[in-house]
Amino acid sequence: MNALNIAEYTESLGLQAKVASALMARAPAAIKNKALRALARRLRESVAALQEANARDLAQAVQAGLAAPMVDRLRLTPQVIETCALGCEQLAAMPDIIGEVLGMRQQPSGIRVGQMRVPIGVFCMIYESRPNVTIEAASLSIKSGNAAILRGGSEAIASNLALARLVTQALREAGLPEHGVQLVQTTDRAAVGRLIAMPEYVDLVIPRGGRGLIERVSAEAKVPVIKHLDGNCHSYVDEPCDIELALKVVDNAKTQKYSPCNATESLLVARGVAPQFLPRIAQVFAAKGVQMRCDAESLKILEENQVQPLDGQAQSAINTKELLRAAQESDWSEEYLAPIISVKVVAGLDEAISHINRYGSHHTDAILTTDHVHAQRFLREVDSASVMVNASTRFADGFEYGLGAEIGISTDKFHARGPVGIEGLTSLKWVVLGEGEVRG
Numbered sequence: 001m002n003a004l005n006i007a008e009y010t011e012s013l014g015l016q017a018k019v020a021s022a023l024m025a026r027a028p029a030a031i032k033n034k035a036l037r038a039l040a041r042r043l044r045e046s047v048a049a050l051q052e053a054n055a056r057d058l059a060q061a062v063q064a065g066l067a068a069p070m071v072d073r074l075r076l077t078p079q080v081i082e083t084c085a086l087g088c089e090q091l092a093a094m095p096d097i098i099g100e101v102l103g104m105r106q107q108p109s110g111i112r113v114g115q116m117r118v119p120i121g122v123f124c125m126i127y128e129s130r131p132n133v134t135i136e137a138a139s140l141s142i143k144s145g146n147a148a149i150l151r152g153g154s155e156a157i158a159s160n161l162a163l164a165r166l167v168t169q170a171l172r173e174a175g176l177p178e179h180g181v182q183l184v185q186t187t188d189r190a191a192v193g194r195l196i197a198m199p200e201y202v203d204l205v206i207p208r209g210g211r212g213l214i215e216r217v218s219a220e221a222k223v224p225v226i227k228h229l230d231g232n233c234h235s236y237v238d239e240p241c242d243i244e245l246a247l248k249v250v251d252n253a254k255t256q257k258y259s260p261c262n263a264t265e266s267l268l269v270a271r272g273v274a275p276q277f278l279p280r281i282a283q284v285f286a287a288k289g290v291q292m293r294c295d296a297e298s299l300k301i302l303e304e305n306q307v308q309p310l311d312g313q314a315q316s317a318i319n320t321k322e323l324l325r326a327a328q329e330s331d332w333s334e335e336y337l338a339p340i341i342s343v344k345v346v347a348g349l350d351e352a353i354s355h356i357n358r359y360g361s362h363h364t365d366a367i368l369t370t371d372h373v374h375a376q377r378f379l380r381e382v383d384s385a386s387v388m389v390n391a392s393t394r395f396a397d398g399f400e401y402g403l404g405a406e407i408g409i410s411t412d413k414f415h416a417r418g419p420v421g422i423e424g425l426t427s428l429k430w431v432v433l434g435e436g437e438v439r440g
Contacts, residue, residue: 009186010194013149014201016179017122021147023177025119029096035142035174040088042166043135047081053162054131061155069259069337073129074156084135087405091143097422098145101431110437115428119145121203123425124195125407126151126217128209131159136398136405137206138167138181144425147180149195149202153209154187161185196221206420208408226420228385228411230335230361231261233393236352236378238369239272245390246277246368251284253366253392259337261409262364262386262396266332266342268352274298274345279305286323290339293327297345332359349374353381360384362411364396385411385418 043050054076061071097117104114123146125137134150141148152160164183171178184191196205199222206226207217214227235253237246253264269277278301285292294302302324331342332355346352356365366388367378375389386396396419398406403421410416416424 006186006188006190006194010191010198013182013184013195014122014198017147017149017182018201020177020179021119021122024142024147024180025098025121025145027145027176029098031174031176032096032142032145033092035170035176036088036092036139038173039135039139039142039167039170040085040092042170043081043085043088046162046166047078050076050081050159050162051078053158056158057131057156064155066155070129070155072257072259074131074159076131076159080132083399084132084139084405087136087399088139090399090402091139091405091422094143094422096143097426102428104433109439110434112433114431114433116431117423117426118429120425120427122147122149122201123204123206123407124149124151124202124223126192126195126205126207126209126213127408128153128213129156131156131163133208134160134163134183135167137407138164139405140407140422140425141181142171142176144422146425147177147182149182149184151184151192151195157187192217193220196223196225199223204425206408224415226408226410226412226416226424228261228361228363228409230333231263231363231409232266232333232335232359232361233262233264233363233396234266234268234352234356234360234365235264235393236268236346236349236356236365236367237270237273237277238349238352238367238371238374239270240370241270241273241277241368242370242390243273243277243280247280247284249366249368249390249392250281253394254285254341255288255290255339256392256394258339260394261335262393263337264341264366264393265334265336266344266359268344268346268355269298270348270352271297271345272348275301278302278343278345282324285341288339290341291323291325293325293331293340293342295327295344298343299324299326301345333361335361349377353378357381357383363409364388364393366391366393385409 101114101116106112127133167181168178171180202223204224205221207214218225235250282302327342362384364386365382365384369375379387398419398421401419406419409419
């Protein structure tokens with residue numbers, strides 16, 4: 001599209017979304033839930049067709065030389081599709097919070113004052129790689145009574161178009177406006193610039209992707225933005241702790257999947273348990289080819305223990321000699337999205353909290369401990385959107401939190417923080433009920 005056509009196209013998207021938003025906002029809960037269940041059914045019925053479309057995106061991604069973690073994010077497996085369907089059903093089963101009135105109280109004047117939860121209006125979601133975000137955003141838009149304009153990455157265009165068709169069909173089936181959720185059909189980057197600068201149509205922008213995308217949107221947007229830049233998540237192994245539990249959780253937090261923003265990228269270990277814990281977790285990592293970038297103290301412990309892969313394997317996915325490396329200052333704040341983890345021995349809880357608050361991205365951080373007081377201090381003092389005790393950071397996810405789905409994860413401190421579900425896509429307005437009261 002040329003510049004004129006982009007302007008006309010985005011204007012049309014915005015106008016249609018604005019009109020649809022009024023209809024979405026007043027839709028009864030039963031109708032919204034009908035659309036969500038219809039979408040879940042259509043997803044399950046369309047697995048083969050969706051995988052066919054996804055295969056085209058995957059082939060182009062490999063041909064274009066995309067890194068393995070990026071290709072992995074593109075993949076629409078039957079399990080991913082089923083998770084999307086379950087998310088729709090979970091949302092449908094949840095209470096409808098739109099229109100609920102909170103904190104209604106009588107004032108001395110006689111009036112009653114409270115707050116009503118209402119939809120934001122129109123949100124624009126700009127995202128990369130993961131095509132399942134199309135369904136997460138669409139389903140949350142439906143449940144929260146908002147209209148949505150979705151702009152996925154060019155690398156997932158075939159998958160997103162196929163998914164968006166199912167969304168449109170589900171909206172029609174339930175009697176909701178088909179423009180309630182619109183997918184931007186062009187991959188022209190100019191469309192993004194237009195969409196984030198249309199406050200007359202768009203009420204909120206949510207970028208979900210790499211740092212470059214999020215920084216651009218944050219700098220150029222003329223409407224509010226919900227965002228997070230990095231996912232440098234920490235797992236801290238405390239003294240005292242259950243070593244076996246810590247091994248299991250840290251392994252999962254790092255290696256269950258390398259590409260998500262909630263994977264652990266930094267491992268902190270209390271000095272008192274480091275000699276017992278580090279050689280054992282290093283064996284686990286060696287077996288899976290995870291490179292450890294260590295501070296001087298952890299490197300000394302591991303080199304003295306001559307770490308080798310488990311199960312008698314002669315080699316890991318990378319040369320074992322390269323498995324242990326000295327960390328640089330930049331490693332403490334790095335989001336690898338790869339089989340690499342930074343490792344540091346700390347004196348104890350105070351140093352762990354200080355390190356996390358200095359180098360972390362305020363996304364998700366976990367403590368592995370058997371000390372209740374330590375756990376409570378960690379929860380209170382670590383300045384992150386999600387803080388965990390004895391659990392994998394990989395749980396920082398809207399579906400896992402019971403939100404049905406998530407629109408993204410916010411590391412901002414206002415409006416929405418952490419996984420953004422239905423409530424994060426709503427606002428509160430004041431309502432006043434009276435019986436003829438006048439102000440004296």
